[in-house]
Amino acid sequence: MVAITLALLSAQVKPMTKLELISSIEGEIAITVTPPRGWHTYWLNPGDSGMPPKITWKLPAGIKDPEIQWEAPQRIEADGLVSYGYEGPMRGVATFKIPANFKHQWKATATASVLVCKTECIAQSVTATMKFDRTKAASIRELRSRLPKPATGNWTLLWNDGRPSLQTDHPTLIKELFPLQGTVLLHEQPIRDHRPAQGQTHYALNASDLATGAPKEFSAVVRDSEGNTFWINPRILP
Amino acid sequence: MNKFLMITSACALGLGAAVFAGQMQDSQPKPLTPKVGSPAPEFTLTDTKGTSHDLTDFRGKWVVLEWTNHQCPFVVKHYKNGDMQNLQKWATGKGAIWLSIVSSGEGKQGYVTADQANGLMKEKGFNATAMLLDPTGLVGKIYAAKTTPHMFVINPEGMLAYMGGIDDNPSPNPDDVKKARNHVKMALEEGMAGKPISVTTSQPYGCSVKY
Incomplete structure (x- = not known):
């Protein structure tokens, strides 16, 4: 019965998710994962539910799996749960290290496993x-310009008795x-409020119910008041 | 649901008043979310055979709560090759109580009537102690159950000992189950042996609960 149900569901969502891999310069591939209209995919941290995307590559010997940078996700709410993902195409850029002695034309095949x-x-x-x-060079450059950039300035994650906060001198509001x-x-509300603090901005954060103390590692994508997105890797002070 | 109905429903279900303590100032009250090391929220639910189960009835035993939706690919992943059934059999064989809970609302994916659920349990070879029906989603929301599967382990003292994903491999591929660390099995093994539980929380993965 389950198999029949899943088959019926699959039939309802035809055409399936699409994957496009376009390269315009050596060592760089633009990835576009497009779910069926009205459906969504998930970011690296899917949030309250979902599954991170997994890309597996078939590459010539001598070329290793690339680093992939994805566009910043959007917040998706349903049934009181908050997920992080993409309601339209999910775009990213894969960057390969091509060995200097790699002379021949190379080809890459990828499989995207998504929920x-x-x-x-x-x-x-x-x-x-x-x-x-x-001919796609300009559009891939434009995509790259939209990817979250490493944040500049000072960022500190404070974990004061289970009450996290973020302190930064970043000039625009997160x-x-x-x-x-x-x-x-x-996931529902990572940032509770903010206030100025000695030339910096102090963001009070909400800890996850699953947090068991200061994290060993923490990074995040932030979107500021001007719509710019950044990767932050704050120093962690327990 | 307004505040009064929420409280009335909670009382009707035998829910501990403490669950709602300090949460009544908002127009839409939210229950306190469960925490590892704190008392597991109490509840009463009816199973697919019509038997009522109160969590407090199981004091003195390890209890596993498994949120499920038979149409979710991640639930299918764990049942297709019998992995979940084997884990249920192993756990109940060790004296644990295993309660599978369906919180899908009527008309939503995974919703089942008692008869449909009994058919599924037979077909899939369930080895859980019981499957509980929670079509209003009240117990699911009290536990902040987000995904299917979403797992909770309660110790014999009624304290929450583990909550999160069933394992550390968020893939829908049934073949990945054996490569993963099963957090529920580890929590039960360690807890039953009197050892500290090494992983007490993890991020659950899967389909959202279809409240």
Whole structure:
């Protein structure tokens, strides 16, 4: 019965999630994962529910798996739960280290394993092979410009008796925060409030119900009041 | 649901008043979320056979709560090859109580009537102590159950000992189950042996509970 139900659900969401791999310069591939209309995919930390995307590569010998940077996610609310993901195409850039002596034309094939959800969820895997297209150079540059950049300035995560806060001299106001680790901050409302503090801004944060103390590691994507996105890797003070 | 109905429903279900302490100032009160090391929220639910189960009835035993939705790919992952059934059999064989809970609302994915649930349990070879029906989602929300599966382990003193994912491999592939660290099995093994539980929380993964 379960198998029949899943088959019916799959039939309802045709066409399936699409994967596109476009390269315009050596060593860089733009990845676009597009779920069926009305469905969404998940970020690296999916939030309250979901599954992080997994990309597996088939590459020539001598080329290793790339680093992938994804666009900042959006907040998706359903049934009182908050997930982090993408309601439209999920875009990222994979950067490969190509050995200097690598002379011949190379080809990459990737399989994206994603969970797509609407009112129900379906796990899908989709495979594509890289297409080389120099005419896409400008659009890939534009995509790269939209990826979260490493934040400048000083960032400190304070964990005072189970009450976390973030202190920074970042010049613009942080409006959204997406923690990479899923057990540190409350997905529903990571930032509680903020106030100026001696030339800096102090953000009071909400700890996750799953937090058991100051995290050993913490990083996040933040979106500021101007819509810019940054990766932060704050110093942690327990 | 307004505040009065929420309290009335909670009382009707035998829920501890402490669950709601300090949460009544908002127009939409939220129960206190459970914490490892704190008393597990009490509840009473009816199973698929019509039997009522009160959590306090199981004091003195280890209890596992498993939020489930038979149509979720992550639940299918753990039942397809019999992994969840084997874990249920192992745990109940050690004297633990295993309660599978369905909090899907009527018309939502995973919702089952008692008859449908009994058919599923037979078909899938469930080895849980009972499957409890929570179509209003009240108990699910009190436990802040977010995903299917979402697992909770309660010690014989009624304290929450573990909450989170069933394992550390958030994939829908049934073949990945054997490669993963099963947090529930480890918590029961360590707890029953009188050892500290090494992983007490983890991020649950899977489909959202379809309240």
